[in-house]
Amino acid sequence: MYQVEVYHHDKDWVRGDLEDKFELVAKEIFNTRTAAKNYIERHLRGKDPKKVYRDYHKGNVTSYCYYYTGVEWQHENSGEQMKEYYQYTLKKTKPK
Numbered sequence: 001m002y003q004v005e006v007y008h009h010d011k012d013w014v015r016g017d018l019e020d021k022f023e024l025v026a027k028e029i030f031n032t033r034t035a036a037k038n039y040i041e042r043h044l045r046g047k048d049p050k051k052v053y054r055d056y057h058k059g060n061v062t063s064y065c066y067y068y069t070g071v072e073w074q075h076e077n078s079g080e081q082m083k084e085y086y087q088y089t090l091k092k093t094k095p096k
Helices: 033-044
Strands: 002-014 017-030 052-055 063-074 081-092
Touching: 002 033, 017 033, 033 063, 033 081
Parallel strands: none
Antiparallel strands: 002 017, 002 081, 052 063, 063 081
């Protein structure tokens, strides 16, 4: 069985400061790796190829895909330049 988790890194206002948040948006479980990969590719299809990064691995190694939306802001506490993106993780899980 394979598990896909979708995370969203976005800007967030905390007590008047512009900061960032990294939250779990979706979590899906698939019987085959092909079905899990097709789920990710369905979300990335039609996006600008310059803003999409894919890093697939087989076996027990976790695969990561990223989609950068192009939105940027400056973190008010640290001064870092932050970017909004979606992260897709594909990992092998044990059946229940």
